[in-house]
Amino acid sequence: MKLQFVKMHGAGNDYVYVDGMKYQIPDESAAAKKLSDRHFSVGGDGLIIIKKGTKADFEMVMYNPDGSRGAMCGNGIRCVAKYLFDEGYTNGKTEFTIESMGAIKHIKVNVIDGKVVSARVDMGKPILKASDIPVNFDGEKCVNQPVTFADxxxxxxxxxxxxxxxxxxxxxxxxxxxxxxxxxTAEQNTELFPDRVNAEFAKVIDRENIEMRVYERGTGETLACGTGACATAVSAILNGYCDNKVTVHLLGGDLIIEWSGNENDSVIMTGPAEYAFTGTVEI
Structure with a gap:
């Protein structure tokens, strides 16, 4: 079948986006593997299919390049929000909801000259309980704990x-x-992380700025990771390294993360969303 797609990125974290309200893909996992290949197809950090929501206004269905499902992508959800507004699906509303694997996120888009340039996302409460993350750790929370990866x-x-x-x-x-x-080494340590893990390595510059790189589960290094930026900011605040509003500098750009330090409060992420190109591909 021939499939129209949109290539978008948030701070360099790029995905192939398909309008699932127009197209039905028979095998979404296989399509993700094919379309993510940067040598033989469109290329990207994965595939995101945009659908009508059942629990929210819309739904984001995310796949990693290896065909596995992804639960959430902070950069991806901003791009989904841009597509939905720019294509008229929100009927001009700048605030709406998007679900991903049952989790509902509240979005507010920033519009200039009729197009979305950035979005503010309520990413929900951070989960700190070790068994819910999950990480195999004896204590209730895994904060500033020694670990060895490789050497x-x-x-x-x-x-x-x-x-x-x-x-x-x-x-x-x-x-x-x-x-x-x-x-x-960290991502594939299933003894420690039964569902594998996204691994962030960060340097605190000052109380408002962090430099970070990320090795994403099922993908490898990406230029940015929205949930990873949130997790890094939360970790810095928990450890007393940073204040409650942090700019996380990634290889592809900057994301602003806000969190009160109270685990009952949501993490707020603000960042860009941009089109790269559109096209048609056969799958």
């Missing part, structure tokens, strides 16, 4: 933002860090 020791804080994250703060600049070695 190096780190202090790790674990947070779920609808998907599991392990955040390690490092002394060197993240661009000088061997992310593939340590990130891959």
């Amino acid at each position: 190096r020791k780190f202090n790790m804080t674990c947070v779920s933002m609808g998907n599991p994250h392990a955040v390690m703060f490092i002394d060197e600049h993240p661009t000088d860090f061997d992310l593939n070695k340590y990130g891959k």
